[in-house]
Amino acid sequence: MPLRADHHLAAFVARPPPRLALAELPTPVERAPWLDVGGAEVWVKRDDQTSRLYGGGKVRKLEWLLASPRYAGDGPIVSLGGVGSHHLLSLALFLREQGREAHGLMFDQVFTPHVRETLAAFVSTGARVWSVRTRIGLPWAGLRYYLWARPPRIGAWMPAGGSNGLGGLGFVEAGLELGRQIDAGKLPRPAAIYMTGGSAASSAGLVLGLALAGVSTQLKVVSAVEPVLLGAGSWGRMVGQVWRELLAAGLHAELAAEGWRGLLRRAKVGWSIDHSQVGPGYAVPTPAGERVVALATANGCLLETTYTGKCAAAMQADLAAGQAGPVLLWNTHAGTDLAALARPGWESRLPARLRRALG
Ligand SMILES: Cc1ncc(COP(=O)(O)O)c(C=O)c1O
Structure with missing residues (x-):
């Protein structure tokens, strides 16, 4: 796959x-x-609209992760998430382009149609x-995986959500990209930016990208997960992990000396x-999230109930309470038509317990 030369970074x-x-x-x-x-x-x-293969925010992380020597070669990659994980799907689709396989350690979540x-x-x-019923059962899925997997079947480990310092660089770039769009007059500087958070490298990278771009704003991270x-x-x-990745990439000395908190203060982010x-x-879907997902769908913008619907609901609540x-x-959600990606008989590839749970 071709490498990019055009880094804002x-x-x-x-x-x-x-x-x-x-x-x-x-x-x-x-x-x-x-x-x-x-x-x-x-x-x-x-x-x-990031990709015709599979859109959403995850591909921004994968651009950096899959280019890393850690994930070089043609072997599998193993990672974890819920059974509806967009990270795992994104990983699997881009790996398939390289003729490689994804291995998923997965926990059950509400089996919505999406x-x-x-x-x-x-x-x-x-x-x-390899699936288990709850998040706390994941070590059990991991144990079963490592008993099954032997080199070369054993996958290189990728953290949940593709979230580490390197993955976060994708959203540092995204913050710089938005800065360019503001400078070009494509949108006014937002008083607040709403982004959902799970494993958190997206928002952690974004806050640094916004600060480097000098976009003074308030980043509202709307959590999809419990406190x-x-x-x-x-x-x-x-944020510290992404910052260390920037330092390792030779962040200019005057920026490095500020530390990330100093940078955010100076940039008024x-x-x-x-x-x-x-x-x-x-x-777990919420009524406010479901309402805004339906509204978005009617207006040609796909959201879902786990992350982006809850994020949009928080934004609307803030606006109603006087947010300027x-x-x-x-x-961050892919607009891709998922039905077109399913092969007949896909259920037969699931472990028996998960097949039963799906009904
Ligand atoms: C649609 C969507 N948006 C946002 C996120 C969260 O990104 P992060 O894990 O980097 O916080 C996820 C998944 O984790 C997601 O699937």
Whole structure:
């Protein structure tokens, strides 16, 4: 797969790491009057259109991860997530392009039609599944996997959500990309940017990219997971991981000396983490999320109920409570038609317990 030479990051670091050309960038920014509340203008960053193979935010991380020597070669890659994990599906589809296989350690989540379609598309790539009922059972799936897998069948480990410092560089680039779009007059500088958070490298990378681009704004990270899994401490550690990756790439000395907190202060980039939309738990649909997903679908913009629907619901609640505009909703969900990716008989590739649970 071809490497990219066009890094926005090259203006800030001496040695940008290798990066594959997987995504079609920049993604458009659009006014979304159908999301306006009160007098505030809403804009959407259409990362649903990052790729014709599979859109969404994950490909931004995979451009850097799959270019890394750690994932070189033609062997499998193993990672984890819910049975409707967009990260695992994205990984499986881009690996299939390289003739490689994804291995998924997966836990059950509410089997919405979208989750079923995502799982169907995942196993239809030829990917394999080790599944357990709950997140805390994942070590058991891991044990079964490592008993099954022997070199060369054993996959290189990729963290959940593709979230580590290197994956986060994809969203540092995304922040710089948005800065260019603001400078070019494609949208006004948003007073607040809404992005959902799970394993958190997307928002952690974005906050640094916005600060490097000098986009003074407030990043509202709308959590899809419970506070114990994403809070100010864990989010700050993820920002620190992305920052260390920038340092390793030779971040210019005057920036490195500031530290990431200093950079954010100087660039006037604030952030907060909002758990108001998690509802009964991760991946459990909420009425507010379902309403905004239906509204978005009617307006030609696909959202889903685990991440982006909850994020848009938080934005609407803030606007109703007086949040000033303009605001930007970052749509990290793929707009890809999943039904077209499923192969007949896909269920037969699932472990028996999961097949029974799906009914
Ligand atoms: C559609 C979508 N948006 C956002 C996220 C969260 O990104 P991150 O894990 O980097 O916080 C995910 C998955 O993790 C996702 O599937």
